[in-house]
Amino acid sequence: MATPTPGKHTGQVVATPPVSTPFSSSNHPSHPAFSPHGPRSVVPSPQQVKKSPANSNTMYGYPGGGGHPTNSSFGVGYDSPSAAMALGGVSGLELGLEGMGTPLGGVGHLAVGAGHNGIGGSGRGDEEDRARRLGAVMDILKTSQGRISEKGIQHLATRLGFASIVQDIEIRSRTTSRPVIIAGEAISVDLVFESGLVKTVLLQFPTSPPIVNKHVDRAGEILMRDLEIAGNESPLSKKLDGFAANLEKLAAQDLLGQTNKPFNCFEAIAGIYENLEKLHKWEVEKLRESPDMVGKDQDFLERAVMCTRSGRPVMHERNRLGLSLDYWQEKRRIGQQKDKTKTWALLVECGKKPSAFYTSARVSENWISAEIEKDNVPAEDLLLAAADGPVLDWLEPETTLIPGPDPPKEGDAPRGDVIELVDETTGLRRPEVMFVAKFDPPLVVPGSVVAQLYHIVNMTFDTTQPTAYFDDLLFPRSPEERYSNDGRVIRCEVTVPVFDKDGKKTTQIHKNNLLVEGFEYGYELTELPFSHPRQLVEMLPYLRQYAFTSTLLEKSFGSSSKTFSTEVKKMVVPSTRSAFDSFMEGTLPQKEMTLDVNLKPGPQIRIVFPFAKIPGSNSAYITFDIKHNGVVEVVEENVLDKDTMSESKMLTSADLGKMLEITEDFGILVEYVQRRL
Numbered sequence: 126m127a128t129p130t131p132g133k134h135t136g137q138v139v140a141t142p143p144v145s146t147p148f149s150s151s152n153h154p155s156h157p158a159f160s161p162h163g164p165r166s167v168v169p170s171p172q173q174v175k176k177s178p179a180n181s182n183t184m185y186g187y188p189g190g191g192g193h194p195t196n197s198s199f200g201v202g203y204d205s206p207s208a209a210m211a212l213g214g215v216s217g218l219e220l221g222l223e224g225m226g227t228p229l230g231g232v233g234h235l236a237v238g239a240g241h242n243g244i245g246g247s248g249r250g251d252e253e254d255r256a257r258r259l260g261a262v263m264d265i266l267k268t269s270q271g272r273i274s275e276k277g278i279q280h281l282a283t284r285l286g287f288a289s290i291v292q293d294i295e296i297r298s299r300t301t302s303r304p305v306i307i308a309g310e311a312i313s314v315d316l317v318f319e320s321g322l323v324k325t326v327l328l329q330f331p332t333s334p335p336i337v338n339k340h341v342d343r344a345g346e347i348l349m350r351d352l353e354i355a356g357n358e359s360p361l362s363k364k365l366d367g368f369a370a371n372l373e374k375l376a377a378q379d380l381l382g383q384t385n386k387p388f389n390c391f392e393a394i395a396g397i398y399e400n401l402e403k404l405h406k407w408e409v410e411k412l413r414e415s416p417d418m419v420g421k422d423q424d425f426l427e428r429a430v431m432c433t434r435s436g437r438p439v440m441h442e443r444n445r446l447g448l449s450l451d452y453w454q455e456k457r458r459i460g461q462q463k464d465k466t467k468t469w470a471l472l473v474e475c476g477k478k479p480s481a482f483y484t485s486a487r488v489s490e491n492w493i494s495a496e497i498e499k500d501n502v503p504a505e506d507l508l509l510a511a512a513d514g515p516v517l518d519w520l521e522p523e524t525t526l527i528p529g530p531d532p533p534k535e536g537d538a539p540r541g542d543v544i545e546l547v548d549e550t551t552g553l554r555r556p557e558v559m560f561v562a563k564f565d566p567p568l569v570v571p572g573s574v575v576a577q578l579y580h581i582v583n584m585t586f587d588t589t590q591p592t593a594y595f596d597d598l599l600f601p602r603s604p605e606e607r608y609s610n611d612g613r614v615i616r617c618e619v620t621v622p623v624f625d626k627d628g629k630k631t632t633q634i635h636k637n638n639l640l641v642e643g644f645e646y647g648y649e650l651t652e653l654p655f656s657h658p659r660q661l662v663e664m665l666p667y668l669r670q671y672a673f674t675s676t677l678l679e680k681s682f683g684s685s686s687k688t689f690s691t692e693v694k695k696m697v698v699p700s701t702r703s704a705f706d707s708f709m710e711g712t713l714p715q716k717e718m719t720l721d722v723n724l725k726p727g728p729q730i731r732i733v734f735p736f737a738k739i740p741g742s743n744s745a746y747i748t749f750d751i752k753h754n755g756v757v758e759v760v761e762e763n764v765l766d767k768d769t770m771s772e773s774k775m776l777t778s779a780d781l782g783k784m785l786e787i788t789e790d791f792g793i794l795v796e797y798v799q800r801r802l
Contacts, residue, residue: 270369273352273360275305275318281369282307285376310383311391312375314348322360323352336395336490343441347371350444371446374474381475385556388527390475393488397473397560397658398448400492401438404517404662407497408434411515424460432457432669433754434514435662436471448473449565452665453672453755458787469566469672471661476561476654481545484583484656485555489522492658519659526553562661563652569598570671571726572646581663582655595647596724599678615639617682621792623800634717635792637681645726666753673755673789674728680790681722720795727751729760734795736764745798747781757782764798776801 271277275291282289290306302324307314315327328345330337351368354360378390408430412418418426431437436452443449453469475486499518529552545555570578572592579586600615621633655661723731728751736745748761759778785794 270365273363273365277365278305285373309379311379330391333391336399337391340440344446347441347444374446378475381558385527385558388556393486394448396490398438398440399490401658404435404493405437428457436665450661453669472563472565474561475558478557478559483559483654486558486560487522487525491520491522494518494520527556529554559654561652561654564650568650569647571595574667575648578664582660592646595645596641598647598649613641615682623796635720637720639682640723642725669755670751670753674751676789732791757785
């Protein structure tokens with residue numbers, strides 16, 4: 126959903142303070158040492174016991190009893206555990222284990238007494254404190270899935286709801302091959318261990334149709350890469366995190382299908398992929414026929430379709446299982462290696478439907494017609510589609526129905542499922558499953574864009590949910606930074622690469638000032654439900670607009686830059702000799718330039734920078750509008766002087782916009798303008 130960036134509140138682990146008063150002598154059940162339901166009171170040290178007003182008859186919660194091991198103190202007449210051990214009242218091992226809460230004797234009973242009847246606390250508050258501490262421990266454990274081993278994979282499979290089986294097989298080479306089989310309702314993963322290392326991984330979808338199994342080899346390769354030991358890795362340090370993330374995704378889809386039989390989530394997602402892939406190939410061929418694309422290679426055409434048309438669907442790529450609809454790429458106009466380029470995508474999955482207001486998912490291979498483009502389009506539709514290209518012939522598949530659940534038996538707990546019966550006579554119903562698009566990475570957009578996206582997916586946007594300002598989500602404020610009615614200023618310093626005519630690279634220091642004008646509420650998009658792939662395609666122009674905007678601002682004011690102080694530095698004039706030495710060593714001081722950037726809603730961005738060739742002024746400005754699909758339009762500038770510029774060096778405002786689209790960097794654009802003009 127479109128949600129603001131929440132603060133992370135982690136429950137603190139608070140221990141019960143030590144108690145130095147006498148404890149109750151009543152008997153209490155013991156708990157395992159590290160059980161989440163066990164006592165959490167702190168056991169007092171021997172020094173604390175000595176300072177306690179308790180005598181030997183009440184020491185550690187036991188009445189005097191003639192030295193009986195379970196009915197007396199550590200020793201008659203002794204109030205010291207060390208003295209008791211000397212007399213054989215309790216062994217050193219028992220004392221050490223009991224101090225950790227293990228109920229082996231007096232100290233174990235002490236912990237129970239303090240947690241239930243003692244002054245250390247009891248009742249509901251103690252249970253809530255215990256639950257908070259258990260939750261904190263679980264959060265810590267979730268961050269790491271452990272290291273790769275047979276037991277580790279078995280524990281992971283059990284936690285995710287899979288069944289796991291391990292077999293021993295003796296092979297001719299006298300080594301032991303141990304297959305580990307992980308089985309769910311619609312999937313199975315077969316792993317083979319040899320000498321403690323994973324040798325093969327086989328992923329299967331036994332009950333799924335061919336459109337699912339046609340991608341199974343690629344998915345198996347990803348799982349194998351998650352488990353294999355690379356040349357620079359060690360079996361002692363290789364973790365299960367990557368494999369666990371992919372297996373958890375499979376488990377979530379498998380569990381949804383299991384509770385909504387015979388609905389197959391893998392088949393539903395594969396059906397969407399088949400139609401988006403058919404659309405993508407058609408758009409690539411149509412673009413190839415364009416006069417502007419003559420001589421362009423296949424990769425260029427696919428990037429152009431991905432960033433301007435209906436995106437590029439990929440199945441099981443970037444070490445991640447599932448369907449991704451890629452819609453934007455960093456430096457999209459420059460060919461780069463795919464694995465080194467940041468890509469924005471929508472991860473298409475199935476999720477549990479929370480209420481009847483959401484449209485149920487459908488299993489179909491007919492989301493768009495075979496012709497792709499619609500014939501005999503009405504005139505009003507042609508006018509609306511003139512700017513966006515052809516009118517696509519989307520189809521509406523039939524509703525997918527599944528058998529209703531068995532009637533509840535007497536004594537069963539009430540069901541919390543969303544049951545939507547379509548035909549009471551047959552008991553057929555819609556599945557409790559919906560399609561979900563997850564934003565990778567999450568995208569920050571203004572509230573007006575969120576409302577438009579919700580309108581596309583036929584939902585109402587809740588404007589009452591808490592939010593933050595658009596710039597605060599992009600650049601979180603420090604605790605010392607205060608709000609001002611005059612706007613917000615962010616100052617950063619970046620190093621900009623500069624290339625001369627011969628291709629030699631130098632660098633230039635830019636001191637950037639970002640002025641945010643106008644308070645606009647923003648939202649961080651993490652996921653959004655949808656019911657038809659058409660809705661995904663309709664959202665893409667808005668998403669590209671702000672993916673490009675965030676890229677521009679991040680490069681000049683984000684993590685790659687550094688905040689600098691506004692204090693005036695003392696100017697040091699180097700001597701001729703020191704300047705010559707610096708020149709010979711290649712350490713000449715770098716020049717600095719100040720670049721002012723104004724961000725307004727729209728989004729509209731205005732940059733102001735020093736430029737000596739402007740008559741009557743030493744500064745230049747260019748104002749850009751960032752349009753849908755990341756298209757840049759220059760609405761105002763004072764750097765292009767047509768009277769003094771020759772035709773061979775003639776630049777237009779469209780050229781400036783294209784340069785920003787190519788460089789995706791204000792600093793590089795400014796350096797280009799200063800050298801070009």
